[in-house]
Amino acid sequence: MQNKTDVAASKFLGKKVDGSFFYNPSFLVAVPREDNRMQYGIYNDNLPFNGFDVWHAYEFSSMTKKGLPYTALLKLKYSCNSEFIVESKSLKLYFNSFNMSRFGENIQDGLNVCANIIKKDLTNLLKTDVEIAFLKNNTQRELIFDNFENILDYVDESKLNIDVFKETPELLETGQLNLPKEYYLFFDSLRSNCRVTHQPDFGDIFIYYKSDKHIKEESLVKYLCSFRQEYHFHEECCEMIYKRLYDLLDKNTDELFVCILYTRRGGIDICPVRWSTNCTFSGAVCLLNNTKYARRSIKQ
Numbered sequence: 001m002q003n004k005t006d007v008a009a010s011k012f013l014g015k016k017v018d019g020s021f022f023y024n025p026s027f028l029v030a031v032p033r034e035d036n037r038m039q040y041g042i043y044n045d046n047l048p049f050n051g052f053d054v055w056h057a058y059e060f061s062s063m064t065k066k067g068l069p070y071t072a073l074l075k076l077k078y079s080c081n082s083e084f085i086v087e088s089k090s091l092k093l094y095f096n097s098f099n100m101s102r103f104g105e106n107i108q109d110g111l112n113v114c115a116n117i118i119k120k121d122l123t124n125l126l127k128t129d130v131e132i133a134f135l136k137n138n139t140q141r142e143l144i145f146d147n148f149e150n151i152l153d154y155v156d157e158s159k160l161n162i163d164v165f166k167e168t169p170e171l172l173e174t175g176q177l178n179l180p181k182e183y184y185l186f187f188d189s190l191r192s193n194c195r196v197t198h199q200p201d202f203g204d205i206f207i208y209y210k211s212d213k214h215i216k217e218e219s220l221v222k223y224l225c226s227f228r229q230e231y232h233f234h235e236e237c238c239e240m241i242y243k244r245l246y247d248l249l250d251k252n253t254d255e256l257f258v259c260i261l262y263t264r265r266g267g268i269d270i271c272p273v274r275w276s277t278n279c280t281f282s283g284a285v286c287l288l289n290n291t292k293y294a295r296r297s298i299k300q
Helices: 004-009 034-039 088-096 107-126 217-225 234-246
Strands: 030-032 050-063 069-079 084-086 130-135 174-193 200-215 255-262 268-275
Touching (some): 034 234, 050 088, 174 234, 200 217, 234 268
Antiparallel strands (some): 200 255
16 A cells, blocks of 8 residues: 555656646645655654755756746755655656746846745745755856765775665674764765656765764675665655664764765756754755755766
């Protein structure tokens, strides 16, 4: 039997849908976070993290009242405290409905009008404040991940044997250190699958933690690889990984930051980020700014 999340998400996902070139907010679908969170001991009224879901729509397009088309990079973000997420295909259909609609006396006026409309529609849908910004195409991407090191540099690949591809926290192993230490790690081969369409999703994951416990890199690689046959939304994967690592660390003193930059699909990428309330990693602040960031493989 489908849960509330699957029922809501399957309204458009995996189905042929006749879109609209004219503004149509009825395409938007809200999906509850609660169903997946409860499986991992994450409760909306006592979240073990702060965070945002950040989306980049690279191909948003509309027209002025005189029919002059304009295309811009749209960034939206909303808090992980929200009860709902917006379903990605519904958002694409919604954005496409602006394509032949006419807003504004000029391009900048049109972008301002569209931003206000989108903010209002998504805020009403998700019942939380949604921030909207249009970014210039020459916006510099944040360089906050430059000091992260490939986790495979800490692993002897010849001794690595991976055969578990369903999420398995028992794969994670820790060791004890004399003093707390900071770790900046990334893994560029994270793969999971959409929970409705079962299409693959690829992303780079960035993990920072400060602790006197050492999460052994080989075990972390094996754990991240165990997502290859999991079926979840991007936001869910980020929270699942965060919670598994969070459960290994000291909740009172240790710091944890998890961010996944997914490859864009259909002109939109989703970049969830979660961090502990005491996290001092400056990247958590940078991600709140109206700047563009993307997978390392395309960040030039």
